[in-house]
Structure formats: C-alpha cells, structure tokens
Amino acid sequence: MKFRVIKEDKTTNARLGVLNLNGKKIKTPVLWLGCMIKKKPRPWEYFDVNTIMVNAYEIVEKKIMINLIHEFLNTDGLVMMDSGGFQLMKKNIHITPAKVLEIYKQAEPDIGVVLDFPFNPSDLDSRIKRWKKTLKNTRFMLNNSHDIVLMPVVHGYTLEEIKRACDELKDITNPKVVGVGSLVPIVRYMKTSNISELNGMNTIKFMIDAISIIRKEFPDAFLHVFGVGSVATMHLMFSLGVDSVDSMSWRMKAAYGAIQLPGVGDRFISPKNGRKQLKEDHLLEKCECPICINKSLSERKNALDNSKHSTFYNRAIHNAFIFKEEEKMFHKALIKNNIIKFIEKRLRRTKYYKLVMDFITPEQPSQHRHRTF
Numbered sequence: 001m002k003f004r005v006i007k008e009d010k011t012t013n014a015r016l017g018v019l020n021l022n023g024k025k026i027k028t029p030v031l032w033l034g035c036m037i038k039k040k041p042r043p044w045e046y047f048d049v050n051t052i053m054v055n056a057y058e059i060v061e062k063k064i065m066i067n068l069i070h071e072f073l074n075t076d077g078l079v080m081m082d083s084g085g086f087q088l089m090k091k092n093i094h095i096t097p098a099k100v101l102e103i104y105k106q107a108e109p110d111i112g113v114v115l116d117f118p119f120n121p122s123d124l125d126s127r128i129k130r131w132k133k134t135l136k137n138t139r140f141m142l143n144n145s146h147d148i149v150l151m152p153v154v155h156g157y158t159l160e161e162i163k164r165a166c167d168e169l170k171d172i173t174n175p176k177v178v179g180v181g182s183l184v185p186i187v188r189y190m191k192t193s194n195i196s197e198l199n200g201m202n203t204i205k206f207m208i209d210a211i212s213i214i215r216k217e218f219p220d221a222f223l224h225v226f227g228v229g230s231v232a233t234m235h236l237m238f239s240l241g242v243d244s245v246d247s248m249s250w251r252m253k254a255a256y257g258a259i260q261l262p263g264v265g266d267r268f269i270s271p272k273n274g275r276k277q278l279k280e281d282h283l284l285e286k287c288e289c290p291i292c293i294n295k296s297l298s299e300r301k302n303a304l305d306n307s308k309h310s311t312f313y314n315r316a317i318h319n320a321f322i323f324k325e326e327e328k329m330f331h332k333a334l335i336k337n338n339i340i341k342f343i344e345k346r347l348r349r350t351k352y353y354k355l356v357m358d359f360i361t362p363e364q365p366s367q368h369r370h371r372t373f
C-alpha cells in the first residue's frame, strides 16, 4: 500500500492524495459506499464505483460463506471490510480477533479493519475497558496479519482520551492507515447530556477538534472516519483533512423515501410527515444518474416517487450516484483552490455552518485553525 498527498489546501485542512493499493489507484479524499453483502441494488452494476465498504458482521451473523469478496461482489474496485465491532456489540455477539483475521484471510478485502470495541453511549463507564480491549486486539491482529492491510481505530469521548489513544496506538505501530470510531454515536446521541458534559461543549466542535488532533498525530497516514450520515458531513470531514469516509446513507435514505441532490438536504417527491417536499426541480433536471438520464422531469419524479411501490432501487442508485458525484465535486473545488466557497455553498443550510466556517475561514488567526494540544 502506498499513499501520498499531492496537494494541500491553503485555506482548510483538506488534501488531495493518491492511494495505490493492490495494483489499483484511487484519488482521495474518497467515499466508500457502504453495502450489505447480499442485498441489492449494487450501485457498481449501474455506474462506476471503485470503493466499496462491507461488514464482516454479516458474514458472522448470517453465516454467509464467501471466498473472495471481490468475486462475490463482482467488482474490480477496492473493498474495505469493517470488523463489525459496533454491530456485534449491539447484538451481544462475541467474536475473537483471530476469527476476524480468518475471515479477512479468506475474503481478501483490500483493507480490513481491526476488531474494535466502540464505546457504548448508554454505558460510558465501560469505555476505558473497551479501549484497552481494542488496543489488545490491535496488537494481536497486527502481529498476525501477514500481508493484509489492517486499519487500527482510535476511540475517545474527550480530547484527552483521543490524544492518549493516539499515543498508545503509536506505541504499538506506525500506522499507514488510521480509522476514527465512536464519533458516530456522538452525533446520533447528541441529546444525551452525559456525552455533552463529557466533551464539555458542543459535540460538533468536539468532532472537529478530535479530528484535528488525530490528523496532527498521524500526518502521513490515510485517515478514515466511519459511517458519515450525510453528504454535508462528508464535505465537513474532507475539509478537516480526512482522506476517507464511508456511508450507507444513500441506501437508508432511499428506504425512507428520501432523495439526495447537491447542496440540499433530504427531499421527498410526495408529501411525507411534514418532511421537505422537492421544490428544487432545477437540481433534479440536471441529474445524470443512470435512473434520471434521458428522462423528462416528470418521468424522473415518477421514478423516484416515495409514494410509489418498487421505486426504492431507483432512489438508492440515484442517491449513491449523488454521493459519489459530490466526492468528485470536492476534488474539483480542491484543484481549483475553491474549497471555502464550495463548503460555504454545501453547508449553508446545515447546523454545522457557523462552527465550521469559524474553524476554516482564513481570516481566523492561524493558531485557531491549527490549534495545538
């Protein structure tokens, strides 16, 4: 595996890079489309998708027998496999790091994630124990990985914990790839006052600061953030210098009836429980996804309509396409030195807007943007 940064943005921490892995080459920052191993639709059968994220927990829980994951998925792109630590924790299923390694050796993903023990937001006291177990697994898996590229994962609910986790990881290895976990539950459980108290502040600000620390601790590593929930969060992560994210939201939002469009949140073709109905026809008209292309506006709406049966696949493919297009738009903005304007446009309507702009706007003093801890 070889990863190199080819351009650093002058106004934000965003960076453009190239990842060479197993004879394949991709441009970063990159989005891995999170997929269920056996479920359809498979977006890469409709348009070009070179990065797919799957989860070993499906193999464990559903006892799916797979040999080579690329053959199983019918892709020649890169495949990352998560260990399923988070899902298995929620289901109280026990699995050993040796078993996860065995799955990786058989399935041969391009990157396998170390079996971690994500924090449980409803049991905050257990987190030190969980982190120690994650470290132990990391050591074991790295020592026994042979030629599998493994991604260790950093966890922490306070900035001190994050910093300590980075130091402890460095005692074990000098990782080429690093994942960031446990930030997702924070976003999801944002109203959980215990966590806000722990972080001592706004949780979005905590996320921004936590990522800044990890980015700084591992400046050359390929940095991945697990499970981003929206295109806006993906852009936020990329602007913080994150090289890689994954998301299954294209599929989950489609199942809920929502479609994605550049620069706006979830939209519904037909009314749904007071959620925002599509008004931005001009954006839908421009879509070049395999579902929309060569269709009139009304045909597009019909194909994506949440009130109609069997439109889920259409919405899922459309949404996956928009997520990947937005990744390309970020690259374009980065190449043209236009990230600030791009981020401003994309995050304008989100709850992060002010905090993010405070963080990345060039007028801020530099120690504010590249703070040290």
Ligand SMILES: [Zn+2]
Binding pocket: 287, 288, 289, 290, 291, 292, 293, 318
């Ligand atoms: Zn479309």
